[in-house]
Amino acid sequence: MTYNSEKLARFFPTAASSVLLAIGLSANTLLPVSAGTAAQKTQLISQKGKKVEITLVSYAVTKAAYSKIIPQFVAKWKREKGQDVEIRESYGGSGSQTRAVIDGLQADVVALALALDTKKIEKAGLINPGWEKDAPNNSIVTRSVVALETRPGNPKKIKTWSDLAKPGVKIVTANPKTSGGARWNFLALWGAVTKNGGTETQALNFVTQVFKNVVVLPKDARESSDVFYKKNQGDVLLNYENEVILAAQQGKTDVSYEVPATNISIEGPVTVVDKIVDKRGTREVSEAFVKFLFTPEAQREFAKVGFRPVNSTVAKEVQSRFPKISRLYTVGSLGGWDGVQKKFFDDGAIFDRIQGRR
Template sequence: MTHNFSKTSQFLPTRKPLFSPFKSSSALFLAAGLSISSILPVFAGTAQKTQLISQGGKKVEITLVSYAVTKAAYEKIIPNFVAKWKKEKGQEVVIRQSYGGSGSQTRAVIDGLPADVVALALALDTKKIEQAGLINPGWEKEAPNGSIITRSVVALETRAGNPKKIKTWNDLIKPGVKIVTANPKTSGGARWNFLALWGAVTKNGGNETQALKFVNDVFRNVVVLPKDARESSDAFYKKGQGDVLLNYENEVILAAQQGKTDVSYEVPSVNISIEGPVAVVDKNVDKHGTRAVSEAFVKFLFTPEAQREFAKVGFRPVNATVAKEVQNKFPKITQLYTVGSLGGWDAVQKKFFNDGAIFDKIQGGRR
């Protein structure tokens, strides 16, 4: 099924994002890949001096750290949670927010960004924060659905009208098809793309030898391998490189909503479930005295109210009620598999993406 988006959309447009300050140094944000100009100070009272809002009494403050494309959803979700907490607890909540690449955000939290809640692009990033001693082991069991709040799948984003007739995974290995995807060594999103290619064979009746050959053939058609998903999109749209871009389905939908591009895309029916986890940063919430409100916010993200907002910006909801409500807005997947079915992130990282692993061997064959 081909999906064409014009510069109008059935979904509501997004609004100007909210940003907030942190006490980390300028060097920290630069090292994490965050723009200093995007982190604006919030002032309490009339004095032009940044200060923490009291964690007791009438106000409580928490910090959410997430990856870029979730921002449009959180702009709607956060005011709803704030209103709910005010009504039920009689307390005002201020939720500071930071958005950026998932890997950069992970490094920033480990280096001192005072996150109370992290909602990142893949569990591997959350695991890194756990390994740094900031999140207690077992966080996956602390919230519903294995702490996964959003799902997406890999889409084949093509030039308008899909002139190369790219509809399935197998079309990617046709002679003359030029592919753009980010580098799995540096991009979490690109790891999802790689695993989708691998699973297109192993989860569709093929074996690993056949999968290796297929993925090798695909990467022979890759004409540019940027470091992250944003640079991949820029290469495809701004520089006109390639015939097809491997991308998150929700990214394609959101770009169309924001009027950035006219889009054609295909969603292969055998696909991987791209799962975005959420976790409370235990060490920080205990230090800040914000565990109760942080855990309540995480719980709120699984409610139908919040899940509808994620769905509006292109994520496939994890709440069964909302999933049924919006099922006709998304292409049907006949075979949906997870990272867990491939052995889990630790095994996947070691097998495919560590130095000298399968992806490096594939890259060596391209040189």
């Protein structure tokens, strides 16, 4: 089924003005949100008495959801603990956010686009091993899939993965060497073959042909969208489904996309940053905030901006909004992030070899 702006407006009626807040915030942008007035401060407040402050570091497109979730948590904590919470927020590309935390950005909670980024913070000694078991659903708080975003009316008739290898189809996708989102795109292409009974040799040939049709490899997902929309390059953009929905909510009137029935589960993890919360005395409130993100209240807010809920109750409530996936697989079924990185994206690995064959 083709999904376009009319369908998205009906299913996801979130006001564009609230969603626009999701874009354009750098890794060092800290936005305070608190009960009552939000004080503008440059220094962290004391974690004593009737007020506590934590910092959430996340990737850009989650801002719209967190703008609704955070006030709900703040109110809940006040009712239950009698304490005001101020949650500062930092948004940017997942990779740049990861580097910022490793380089000293004082994050109490990190919610990133892929577990590979969280693992980098773990390897830097800031997050304890085994963090995946510290929250529900192995700490995966959001899900999405890869969508094929086309020009209005889909003039090239691009419906599924095999169409991407056809002669004359011009593709835009970010570079997997620099973009976490592009890694998901690459793995979706690979799984389109191997998860449908094909061999790895067939997958290599297919993905190689697809990348021969790639006209530009921007550094990240945001730049990819700019190339596709603002520079009008390409017939199809490989993108997160939730990004497409977000674009429609922002007022792009000619959004049209397909979701292939074989797809990869794009999983966004969340966890506390152990070294920071222990140093600052914020573990209790930080862990409570993480757990709140899995509640139906929070999951409904994620769903409103296009994420597929991980809470089963909410997933049933909103299932008609999303195209059905008949064969959904995870990065774990491809060997996990450590294995995937080494096999596909390290220097000299499969992606580099594909680039050499273009």
